[in-house]
Amino acid sequence: MAKRWILGACALSTLLVPCPLLARDAASARAALDARVQAEAALLLDAATGEILYARRPNAQHPPASTVKLLTALIVWEATGLKGEVKVDLSDTRVEPSHVPLRAGETVPVRDLVTALLVGSANDTAMALGRHVAGSHEAFMRLMNQRARELGCRDSIFKNPNGLPAPGQYTTCRDMMVIFQHVLAVPELRRICALPAYTLNTAAGTRRVRNHNKLLGVYPGMGPAKTGWTVASRHTYAASASRGGRDLLLVLLKSPNKWNDARAIFDYGFSVKAPVPAEAKVAAAAPSAPASGPSRAGYVVQRGDTLSAIARRHGVSVASLVETNRIHDPHQLQPGMRILIP
Template sequence: MRLPHWIPLIFLFILTHAASAASAPSIYGKAAIVVDADTGVVLYTKNADQRRPVASTQKLLTALLVLEKGNVNGMLTVDRSDTLVAPAKIGLRTGQQYRRIDLLRTLLVKSSNDVAHCLARDHSGSEAAFARLMTRRARQLGMVNSNFKNASGLPADGQYSTARDMARLAITSYHTPAIRAITKIETLPFRFANGRTRTLHNTNKLLKRMPGVNGLKTGYTNAAGRCLICSINRDGRNIITVVLGSSSRHIWNDSRKLLEYGLSQAK
């Protein structure tokens, strides 16, 4: 799966264009950007090129690589190494078998780190090898200020991105039908290999709180703070916001204000 021919033009807009921010809202988050998902025009920035940990928002890139390899309806087997990662975990067990697409949905809806490791190892033989592919793919997307060390976003030395780079990834993800379809799911039934079922709730609370919100990905670590890449479709306009380094108290309001501002500025 490759990008439409017009996507690289959007990356140029993200790099060079910004709308007037005279009436832009003030937010708590340390870094942010608002972009028109259809034209790539930047509508707002705050420290958009500051290198920062981005936590689980980088799972969008994990998902993109898994989808681009294909055979997502095929089966994979859980390895013991997949079960040893740090929380949050869904609770995969060694030797269990799952369809890749089922784990991919779980990755984007519930943000499980054991699932991220499992998909990465299955894809490339090891998570380290997968992370190198993440960085290589990021460069192809124009993400020149990013470096990845794992598939989950858990803290790692030398791992970072920026709000601007994550906007590039977000636009690609938004225009990837499978990712867009998954990230708007509010509740997801998940069936474990032993037959047990669990209902998973999307970590993006704005899906239920703000009309038109249809993705994309949350993230949190102590180092990264609260992060949210959010998308909205309203009145024919598609807006994406990236907020990094916010707090539990402020992340939803930060993103809501930026989404509303983006809608008001989009042509």
């Protein structure tokens, strides 16, 4: 498998690759793309090298809309490995569509809720999953912003797990690219993001849910993606596409039409490697090998957990957990705490 690179916070030079077109042709192609793209912020990356192929205000802050669900899904995977079930609370259901809709009191597998989150962009599943993982909606938001900072996302603040409009909630193309790359590094999440459709069974009945990504199965090579839209954010998008053995990653924020913008930018990326303006350079750093499950990625303490139960679940000793995490009082575990598994 080709080595993948994930954006980091350190200031490193981008990899220089010889341009297949003459400088004049490359500049002309770049100017033509700039004239076509309407998104206020955009970032296109070569997935294998980390080279920036196109950037427009990658550090500008904008509302993320439903792309924030990528981070929600990543945290849920790290905490549960997509195992277990969630009992829906009434508070989980009090959101605007898109929604399943879930019904208070019903029990739904975590995997089904994550699929509904990423494919159907269901807002109620985001609420249920966050509360399940952290013990409360408030605790999950603390965990969400903490995890974002751990990933190196310094210019984002998240106020809810579903991306619905909230004062002071924003991200950047650079930060969302970091999150997207970490999601793609998890095979299960990568597969879910590329599902054309799925069948969901809940108390509301059986329904066939189609992926909101209108380019899936239409644009050549379109792969895993997450869409977003609200009136305030306009179109947002995190998407990958493959062609001729190359994988490209794209993030768009505040686009009037993400479908047109994505087509234009992907076409450009597959045809030319333009020089990267100095203002747009974003560092690349090699990630550690993707974790094979939640035990390697850490564990988020859930309601009712004890150190002994966590140790048994992950096949380690209580003493090693205490030493690794410098836990002074094993009885003071709180839902939402993140601990490392040795």
